[in-house]
Amino acid sequence: MYKNTNCGDITLDRAGDFVIVAGWVSRRRDHGNLIFIDLRDRSGILQVVFNPKISEESHNLSEKLRNEWVIQVSGTISKRKEGAENDDLKTGQIELNAKELKILSPSKTPPFEVIDDLNIDELTRLKYRFLDLRRPKMQNLLKLRHNVTHEIWNYLSDKDFIQVETPILIKSTPEGARDYVVPSRLHPGQFYALPQSPQQLKQILMVSGIEKYFQIAHCFRDEDLRADRQPEHTQLDLEMSYVHKKDVIELVEGLFISIVEKIVPSAKFNKPFLHISYEESMERFGTDKPDTRYGLELRTISEIVTNIGINVFDSVIGNGGIARSIVLPGCGEYTRKQTDELINFSKLSGGKGLVFIGLDKNIQSLDNIQDDQYRSSLKKFLSVDIVKNIYNFTGAKPGDLVLIVADQAKVVNNVLSAIRTRMGKELNLFDNNEFNFVWVDDFPLFEWDDLESKWVPAHHVFSSPKEEDLIYLEKDPAKIKAELYDLVCNGYELGSGSIRIHDRDIQTRVFNVIGYQKEDIDTRFGHLLRSFDYGAPPHGGMGLGLDRLVMLLGGQDNIREVIAFPKTQTASDPLFDSPSNIDSNQLRELGISFTDLD
């Protein structure tokens, strides 16, 4: 070994010890005859002192040292001089008196300093990701990710789960997300697809008798990127035989509690997790992935605001729309600029606008509001009585701002939940160290696709309908609820799962609703369905986003921070400069040529 001690681990009790350390020069403080080096390795920072009285040769050599040079130093640990201690440093009570210095690898001047307090363009960080990852913050995030994965392995192994690897080269199935595709050399003109998830493979593993399976699985989806979406992401994928919904939920909840308690002991979180149905979630929060750390719940107020002479509301609601509200506490005296900003924001998330009513904070009771004590975008249509009504119904108080959006339900919910998320942040309604886990269940099995005029699966085709809803399968698909459950935390969907269909007859009836023809079914799902013909145990499971979980636990707001080598928004990698052209010989071998697409 080039070292026998880690820099950051050395404490006062090692005083007098002779040690060998190695690492990067993090900082250099040259006092002429005395040179201080902050030496950094994974464990932390150690102050090394080069003193000509101890070694003239090492001192001379140390004058050459610059940031990010890799060096090896040996010498004696000593307690620092009185008054020279540094309490900000774990090793601040001691220092290494360098006897021998060896330069293992010099460095160019780095494009940015390897420090936590860094404010630079992300592109530069990604180009020099090897330097970026040296920063203690990034080291900690990678360690956090490892700790989470480690706990998953331990916890699930203890529960008799077996980790099974599944292939990365599988078959393209056209539904779902866009596939990443790999040409086959041995079968010119044919392609593999990278898995969007190991869904069908793990179901086959259940038919194979694995009973309890898990995998830290890479999943690939060729769709547009977001702060919480990369083209390849990692899932904790798991599946269990002979289980009901309740069993999967209990297992995953136990695992997540264990992860949070062991790995982020300082975190505040709710135990047991909340449970809420899809319908209730939409009703209260306007989304199926609610941030339940704070209130700001939505209310439907169609009845209060119709037939009071306001055209906007009457016509929208007459056309099958609804009016819903959100109350922003303490925002009743928002300026014109602030309310304009909210209206503008509502348009960004698809709304046509919103109506606000702001009430002065110094009103004693709602009973004696004066005309000059409230402002509204619809002031001339809103009598004092209607304002009173709205405030009473929504539970708003003097000093609060009521926002109303009227449109088709989907738009209303989109707009208001976006406003809710934004205002939760802006009004500081939650604690950053808090994690609020909630199970959302009773999802509909199908959704109506307006564009294609057909039913599509809300989750995927293998999710089981609730037994009591089977009677609606042919008559009224909208009514069917599924054995589906999502795990949501702080407004992020961490994962979703379901009890699967293991009965061929029910599976066929579901395919019929979606309108799949027999041939489609055979080419897309034949392999799985064939396995079901030979005794398929009832089974169910989940896929859980590891990147998002680590992001949340690490207090980050995008998953690139917890992925060693992430891609940019255009799915390229600035470090490797991928994707790239390939050799024409490679293309020829694959039988691929290009046509001009435009």
Add this chain to the structure above:
RNA sequence: GGUCCCGUGGUGUAGCGGCCUAACACGCCUCCCUGUCAAGGAGGAGAUCGGCAGUUCGAAUCUGCUCGGGAUCGCCA
């Protein structure tokens, strides 16, 4: 595919029609310095303002296109 924000020495910013032969901080280089820890002091090098085209007597500054990064809607069973 749409909308919005950003692009000035290595890094982060300022400058937003002539005062810019582009400013400041950090970093970098040279020299001085034995107790610093974002060391200090003195001096110095370094950008034609993402690219292209246009408007103008004159463009970092205005316009168009384009490239790159980010946020977001669509998309993501």
